[in-house]
Amino acid sequence: MNMADDLHNLTVHETRDLLDRRQVSSVELTQAHLDRIERLERQLKAYVTVTDERALEQAREADVRIAAGEAYPLTGVPMQIKDNICTRGIATTCSSRMLEGFVPPYDATVVKRLQAQHAVILGKGNMDEFAMGSSTENSAFFPTHNPWDTERVPGGSSGGPAAAVAAGEAMASLGSDTGGSIRQPAALCGIVGMKPTYGLVSRYGLVAFASSLDQIGPLTRNVTDCALVLDAITGHDPRDATSLPQPGGGYATALTRDVTGMRIGVPKEYFVEGIDPEVAEAIRQAVAVLEGMGASVDWNASLPSTPYALAVYYIIAPSECSANLARYDGVKYGFSDHEAGSMWDELEGTRRQGFGAEVKRRIMLGTYSLSSGYYDAYYLKAQKVRTVISREFQEAFQRYDVLITPTTPTTAFRLGEKTEDPLQMYLSDICTIPANIAGIPGISLPCGFVNGLPVGMQVLGPALGEEAVLRAAFAYEQATQWHTARPEL
Amino acid sequence: MSLTPDEIRHIASLARVGLTADELEQYRSQMEVILDNFQVLQEADTEGVRPTGHSVPLENVFREDEPSNSLDKEETLANAPRREDDYFRVRVVLE
Numbered sequence: 001m002n003m004a005d006d007l008h009n010l011t012v013h014e015t016r017d018l019l020d021r022r023q024v025s026s027v028e029l030t031q032a033h034l035d036r037i038e039r040l041e042r043q044l045k046a047y048v049t050v051t052d053e054r055a056l057e058q059a060r061e062a063d064v065r066i067a068a069g070e071a072y073p074l075t076g077v078p079m080q081i082k083d084n085i086c087t088r089g090i091a092t093t094c095s096s097r098m099l100e101g102f103v104p105p106y107d108a109t110v111v112k113r114l115q116a117q118h119a120v121i122l123g124k125g126n127m128d129e130f131a132m133g134s135s136t137e138n139s140a141f142f143p144t145h146n147p148w149d150t151e152r153v154p155g156g157s158s159g160g161p162a163a164a165v166a167a168g169e170a171m172a173s174l175g176s177d178t179g180g181s182i183r184q185p186a187a188l189c190g191i192v193g194m195k196p197t198y199g200l201v202s203r204y205g206l207v208a209f210a211s212s213l214d215q216i217g218p219l220t221r222n223v224t225d226c227a228l229v230l231d232a233i234t235g236h237d238p239r240d241a242t243s244l245p246q247p248g249g250g251y252a253t254a255l256t257r258d259v260t261g262m263r264i265g266v267p268k269e270y271f272v273e274g275i276d277p278e279v280a281e282a283i284r285q286a287v288a289v290l291e292g293m294g295a296s297v298d299w300n301a302s303l304p305s306t307p308y309a310l311a312v313y314y315i316i317a318p319s320e321c322s323a324n325l326a327r328y329d330g331v332k333y334g335f336s337d338h339e340a341g342s343m344w345d346e347l348e349g350t351r352r353q354g355f356g357a358e359v360k361r362r363i364m365l366g367t368y369s370l371s372s373g374y375y376d377a378y379y380l381k382a383q384k385v386r387t388v389i390s391r392e393f394q395e396a397f398q399r400y401d402v403l404i405t406p407t408t409p410t411t412a413f414r415l416g417e418k419t420e421d422p423l424q425m426y427l428s429d430i431c432t433i434p435a436n437i438a439g440i441p442g443i444s445l446p447c448g449f450v451n452g453l454p455v456g457m458q459v460l461g462p463a464l465g466e467e468a469v470l471r472a473a474f475a476y477e478q479a480t481q482w483h484t485a486r487p488e489l
Numbered sequence: 490m491s492l493t494p495d496e497i498r499h500i501a502s503l504a505r506v507g508l509t510a511d512e513l514e515q516y517r518s519q520m521e522v523i524l525d526n527f528q529v530l531q532e533a534d535t536e537g538v539r540p541t542g543h544s545v546p547l548e549n550v551f552r553e554d555e556p557s558n559s560l561d562k563e564e565t566l567a568n569a570p571r572r573e574d575d576y577f578r579v580r581v582v583l584e
Contacts, residue, residue, distance in 0.1 A: 103567065103568065105561055105564035105565045105568075198543075198544045199544075199545045199547070212542060238552045241547075241550045242543065242547065242550075244545065244547070307529065308529060308530055308533050310526075311527040311529055311530045312530070314523065314527070322504060330570055331569075331570065331577055331579050332568070333568035333569065334568070334570070335570075338570070338571075342580065342581075343580035343581065343582055344505075346580055348505050351507055352506060352507025353507075355506060357512075360504075360508065360512075361519065363504045363506055364497075364500055364504055364506065364508075364516055364520065367503050367504040368500050368520065368524075371499075371503065377531075378527065381530050381531070381533075381535065382530060383540030383541055383542060384533075384535035384538045384539070385530055385533045385535060386540070387535075387538050387539060387541040388534075388535060388538060390544060422519055422523065423522055423526060426523075438544060439543075463544070
């Protein structure tokens with residue numbers, strides 16, 4: 001094989017061997033990815049910022065560490081970071097006019113952890129503005145295109161990370177997932193994406209959207225890489241008060257393809273109206289593979305409150321968003337409308353010009369849900385139903401080790417197809433939202449194709465059940481070849 | 490679920506997102522559809538159920554009160570839209 005042509009196709013753990021045996025250097029690997037970015041970005045638009053010089057500098061430093069025998073699993077591995085995760089000295093825009101040119105004075109904890117392993121950061125991934133959206137069409141700068149069909153969306157909000165990893169523009173990326181923003185784009189781009197248990201990964205330095213739902217996680221090309229990145233970023237952080245005291249980690253070494261006796265539930269509520277029958281069939285076949293490997297499957301599991309999840313989410317998330325985004329006032333950082341005549345005019349002018357249509361819509365929805373007279377009927381009711389949904393999951397995980405569902409109701413849709421109808425766009429998160437509401441871990445991994453477009457299977461586990469989730473995913477992956485497919489670009 | 494023009498104007502003024510008349514009408518009709526969809530929640534039985542604000546069973550998280558450096562002043566002020574000496578400059582609040 002001509003290695004230089006194929007470096008962008010390698011997985012992190014394959015690369016580790018090559019780097020440690022000195023068959024390839026981090027500088028070569030990083031340059032190969034920068035070349036790939038240079039060649040593909042006109043089509044894909046997965047990056048908001050490419051930090052090429054910095055990346056090569058980090059790669060040289062990584063090569064020194066590797067030569068000294070001090071390599072960690074991610075040392076010298078070229079990665080991307082979603083643009084709502086703060087990187088000191090590198091613009092962090094949230095794909096919003098509001099934060100265009102904002103350069104954070106500090107690194108997010110996850111970025112610090114990657115740097116501690118001497119990973120290489122190639123740049124920042126495009127996203128729906130402030131992570132609000134399901135297609136990356138809400139980026140204030142440009143939409144990202146799906147590498148499998150550039151007329152289709154990559155999903156969102158981590159569309160840049162998913163497209164970059166699928167296309168070989170990065171070996172892995174970090175995204176954020178508030179209602180499916182890692183798993184949904186991972187599914188639509190044919191890669192692996194994981195939302196860990198709420199609190200397992202520090203949110204310090206993640207620009208807040210809905211604080212009780214947001215969680216950072218990996219996007220990678222296979223399950224082993226997912227575990228390696230998760231190992232690197234988990235752990236208690238005193239700077240995030242919701243960070244769990246458990247240290248986490250050790251996931252990569254715990255991977256095993258043995259699913260004998262694993263109890264799998266397939267909840268019927270995830271296979272109802274709006275689900276593409278071919279997607280549903282791909283999921284059933286995938287579960288049958290695990291059944292054939294010795295897992296016991298209940299095809300008729302039930303989580304009866306699932307139909308409430310979408311409404312719960314689209315009340316709670318906008319409510320928290322309307323509070324979190326109150327900080328954008330044009331005073332401390334970000335865009336500011338200097339033309340306005342008074343303080344109040346400046347505030348309105350700043351927010352009118354700085355925020356895009358979907359962000360304003362969510363702020364409006366949240367403000368409405370929290371306003372006097374509606375608080376009990378919407379916000380409080382949604383929080384109570386949140387309790388009901390969480391309990392149902394807890395009860396289900398008494399009977400099952402993991403639950404398996406589709407990640408998305410359909411494969412990737414066309415650019416522009418859902419932009420005029422916000423509710424239709426919201427419905428594309430219907431399978432991923434419940435995990436955020438309950439704070440439980442979920443992974444999406446490739447399990448087939450429908451008309452040439454990737455299908456994602458979602459595995460859900462109980463809180464801190466990452467090991468079971470990764471085990472089911474790894475076992476399936478080892479038994480199939482979907483994860484080795486790459487888009488032709 | 491109906492939303493009157495007055496209600497939507499009130500919400501917009503609370504949110505301070507500076508909507509135009511056309512945008513107000515567009516958001517009003519879109520929010521009506523979305524809020525209609527939320528009515529499904531009224532069917533959920535939540536009698537005696539306590540609300541969940543956070544999925545993590547943590548409360549009163551404390552840490553040692555140890556002095557440490559805060560963010561670098563110059564780096565922090567570098568993002569200020571308007572700066573005067575070591576301050577963020579704001580518009581007149583009380584005239």
